[in-house]
Structures are given as C-alpha cells and as structure tokens.
Amino acid sequence: MTWLQERKQFVKALLSNPAAIGAVAPSGPALAAAITASIPPNAGKVLELGCGTGVFTREMLRKGVDPARLVxxxxxxxxxxxxxxxxxxxxxxxxxxxxxxxxxHPELDGIGAAICGLPLRNMSGAHHHRLLTAVFDAMAEGGSMELFTYGVRCPIAPGVLDACGLSARRVGFVPFNLPPASVFSLARRP
Structure with a gap:
C-alpha cells in the first residue's frame, strides 16, 4: 500500500466513523516500532486489534513475525x-x-501476544472489561497486550484492570508521532 493510498483509506474511514478511528492520522513508524518492540518473532500467534491500514502489522512482519501466525x-x-x-x-x-x-473465533486459540490499536479513550469501562476478558482468556500465560494512547495515563481505568486481574505499566513514549503517544503493556498480575 502506498503512502497516498494509506492516507486516503484512513481519511475515508475517519469521515465515515470518527469515534471508531480516534486519531487524526495513521500511526507513524516510530509508534509502530515502539508498540511492537516486545513482540519476538517466535511469540506464537499475535492478535492485533484495530489494525486500520496495517502500519503495526507491516512492522511485525519486518521484524520477522510469521504472517500465518497473525490474527x-x-x-x-x-x-x-x-x-x-x-x-x-x-x-x-x-x-x-x-x-x-x-x-x-477458534483463530484465537494459542495467542501469545496482543497489540491494541483501538481508540480506547472512546470506549466505556464495560467495553474495556469485555475486551480484556476476551483477549486474556485467549492468551497464553506470560503473554501481554501492548497498547498506545495519546494521553500520559493508561486509558484503562484502575478498577477495570483490578477486575480483570491485570496490571499496566508505561513502557515508552513516542514524541515523533502525530500526535505524540505513550505505550503501555498490560499483563496478568502474579
């Protein structure tokens, strides 16, 4: 996909449903590198939520993730x-x-890691709870979900994280994205 095709596809989706997109531009290469940094090529199946134009997907392939292992x-x-x-x-x-x-969705069996590109700040706590329950129910022990937000705090409320038995930690900040973004990692509590 060319740069122009990607932008046209993004703008069309943004205009048809702004709340579902939740961004002013597709994620840039610096954010793609940061959010996929913890995904090793041998992670097993990788679940990507809210793939959009495929920016994060292409970065995972560039890093050696087997395309047949992507959901x-x-x-x-x-x-x-x-x-x-x-x-x-x-x-x-x-x-x-x-x-x-x-x-x-039997494709979810054997998920080893997840990446979330969804506009989480546009969703309710109930949506967050359903989403995290589904992801971590499908994920192997020791797996994590990487997400990004344009804020400085995790977009998942502490009460929702507690209810799901998860912890969140900020693992990066990407100033060279439009707009700048923070990357968080969610994992099961020990």
Missing part, C-alpha cells in the same frame, strides 16, 4: 478487505473487538 481484527469493512489483500496468510476477522470469543 488481525478490524471492524471497518474497507479496511478489513484491504488487510486481506495485503496479508493473505493472516487470519482477518471483521468483527467488533468486544465481541471476540474463542467459542466463535
């Missing part, structure tokens, strides 16, 4: 179609991330 979740129909074309070996699920479950 890409994107609700937007045009973006899902584009992801299927760009990454034909990956499993692409066109579904709301809050509706994920291993019962209805």
């Amino acid at each position: 890409l979740v994107e609700q937007d129909e045009a973006m899902s179609s584009s992801l299927r074309t760009q990454f034909p070996q990956a499993a692409v699920l066109q579904v709301s991330a809050q509706e994920l479950s291993r019962d209805s």
Whole structure:
C-alpha cells in the first residue's frame, strides 16, 4: 500500500466513523516500532486489534513475525478487505473487538501476544472489561497486550484492570508521532 493510498483509506474511514478511528492520522513508524518492540518473532500467534491500514502489522512482519501466525481484527469493512489483500496468510476477522470469543473465533486459540490499536479513550469501562476478558482468556500465560494512547495515563481505568486481574505499566513514549503517544503493556498480575 502506498503512502497516498494509506492516507486516503484512513481519511475515508475517519469521515465515515470518527469515534471508531480516534486519531487524526495513521500511526507513524516510530509508534509502530515502539508498540511492537516486545513482540519476538517466535511469540506464537499475535492478535492485533484495530489494525486500520496495517502500519503495526507491516512492522511485525519486518521484524520477522510469521504472517500465518497473525490474527488481525478490524471492524471497518474497507479496511478489513484491504488487510486481506495485503496479508493473505493472516487470519482477518471483521468483527467488533468486544465481541471476540474463542467459542466463535477458534483463530484465537494459542495467542501469545496482543497489540491494541483501538481508540480506547472512546470506549466505556464495560467495553474495556469485555475486551480484556476476551483477549486474556485467549492468551497464553506470560503473554501481554501492548497498547498506545495519546494521553500520559493508561486509558484503562484502575478498577477495570483490578477486575480483570491485570496490571499496566508505561513502557515508552513516542514524541515523533502525530500526535505524540505513550505505550503501555498490560499483563496478568502474579
């Protein structure tokens, strides 16, 4: 996908559903590098939520993640179609991330790591709880979910993290993104 095609696809999705996009521009290369930094090529299956134009996906492939081990979740129909074309070996699920479950999506079995590109600040605590429950139910012990936010604090409320048995820690700040972003890692508490 060319730079111009990516921008056109992003703007079209933004104009049709701004709350679902939650950004003013596609994530940049510095954020893609930061959010995928902890994903080793041998992580097992990697779940990516809110893939958009595939910026994070391309970075994982660049780092050696097997495309057949990717489970890409994107609700937007045009973006899902584009992801299927760009990454034909990956499993692409066109579904709301809050509706994920291993019962209805067997592709989730064996997830070793997750990346979240969803606009979490635009979601309720109940949505966060359903999302985290689904992700960590599918994830192997020791797995983590990396997410980003344009704020300085984790977008998941402490009460939701507690209810899910998770902890969050800030693992990076990316000043060279539009807008600047913080990266957090969520993991099960010991």
